[in-house]
């Protein structure tokens with residue numbers, strides 16, 4: 233997998249992505265599917281708003297006392313036979329993992345998809361140390377075989393359609409049937425056959441975790457395919473790299489989060505498999521368990537009273553699927569493992585100032601769809617506006633902010649206007665660097681037309697680009 | 698300062714001395730809507746995931762149904778975890794003389810190797826609890842090692858009606874390691890369409906016992 237280093241800032245990357253009509257068609261189809269599924273299962277829960285409010289509070293409660301909960305988690309994991317490591321940054325986390333793999337005498341690890349390990353570029357670090365990382369999630373496998381980068385938090389290969397995946401498997405998968413069709417069932421079977429031997433023989437697995445419960449020391453991995461269960465169960469050594477913001481105080485918190493996550497993520501009432509484990513269990517699963525607690529910029533975000541809201545994120549990707557900007561540019565344009573609206577507020581905080589990160593808070597129209605979709609009620613528009621004041625200093629950027637507010641005119645104008653006014657944003661109509669963004673679309677926004685109107689017209693039956 | 702001390706110090710500095718206390722509102726629904734037949738809802742929701750769901754009204758019918766499933770699926774080797782009720786297996790020709798319908802029962806005692814599991818046609822277990830609203834089976838330690846329900850390609854799960862609760866908040870505590878199973882292994886990675894059957898069992902048969 234290639235790294236994110238050297239990616240162009242958002243406007244340039246977006247322009248490239250928009251030129252790729254296949255990419256946009258794939259994305260439009262996929263995000264439309266997932267939006268409809270999510271809407272249907274969310275509508276089933278009469279208490280959805282109460283669940284969101286509980287989810288918000290659970291994560292806030294954890295973050296407001298993060299040190300206490302982490303220490304408790306550490307104590308419980310150790311008591312259950314696990315080992316806990318702390319990592320200040322990516323390099324330290326990678327060193328720890330490499331040391332553990334070396335100690336186990338392994339030169340290959342099986343991996344279950346994890347944002348944290350992508351963030352620290354663990355695969356590249358392992359490769360440099362002579363260790364092969366085998367991604368076992370179907371989408372990650374597609375990305376890895378294609379020497380590609382993930383473009384979506386949950387469905388990293390969302391930018392590839394079935395025909396492209398078939399071609400990739402035929403070309404890159406050792407032993408793949410040359411007659412393989414593009415039937416998703418056949419493609420999934422091919423992946424099953426390809427990875428089975430790896431699972432049955434792997435000695436070390438690396439995972440992340442969706443949640444870590446301080447009260448009990450339980451770790452939770454939510455998945456669909458069973459590759460997670462394979463990694464968590466069959467190898468002798470399990471290493472889980474977990475961001476410090478994944479801790480939740482109590483076991484009862486899971487009853488909320490495990491309802492919010494699958495409905496928001498894949499639009500299912502429940503995902504096929506959820507694994508819960510605590511340290512090691514004699515006779516069942518790995519005999520060694522290592523938990524690597526990762527900071528890597530999270531404490532910087534925590535120090536920012538508005539920016540810290542991003543740490544509530546449970547990586548469901550609902551905000552990506554409803555985002556008009558994401559739908560048109562895809563995930564790669566964001567130049568980060570965290571694309572879409574959440575990426576636009578998380579990346580600049582985790583990574584610190586650089587041209588890509590600084591451009592991200594502008595990669596939004598502030599339409600607010602992400603906030604409405606977010607299961608833990610992260611006010612992404614508010615954080616975007618706040619981060620713009622932090623990353624940008626020139627008059628152009630301030631103008632861009634004004635234009636972004638202007639494009640918001642329409643049904644949400646009043647509410648958003650109040651929100652912006654409350655934080656002292658001046659409204660202006662001058663394009664500045666915003667021009668780059670409009671150029672990056674295939675058609676400029678005609679003056680006087682709001683983004684929403686423009687968007688609606690683009691989606692019209694005759695106006696499909 | 699070591700990494701642990703430094704991360705903790707950064708957190709303390711970020712949070713400052715005065716910490717806001719956050720209460721978690723728990724007014725979300727704990728009960729299913731009034732009048733819900735939780736067992737029927739469970740059966741319907743599991744079937745939604747394209748599991749093969751069969752209702753057996755009396756406990757004495759379980760063994761017959763298990764035997765029928767084993768025959769229909771052409772199962773020749775069946776993994777049985779420690780503690781699985783023998784009575785449920787009397788309809789499976791497991792101790793016969795190796796005739797045409799002979800089914801080898803592979804008990805996990807002593808523990809089966811991963812290769813043996815990989816070479817087995819199916820596994821049969823109970824569940825610790827089940828959730829109607831989400832069609833979820835919860836497997837705990839009493840249902841055997843986690844690998845048993847993972848490596849074989851078919852999983853038959855016997856669910857006693859009294860173990861079915863309405864909602865996720867109603868689930869009893871099941872000590873880890875535990876696995877929540879909602880339908881057969883699946884992926885949504887190809888164009889976001891759910892496809893059954895990747896690495897876990899591709900066939901899930903759920904026998905709901907009692908009403």
Ligand code: SF4
Pocket residue numbers: 496544545546547548549550551552574602605606607608609610
């Ligand atoms: S910000 Fe909210 S909607 Fe977006 S991925 Fe995170 S939890 Fe999901």
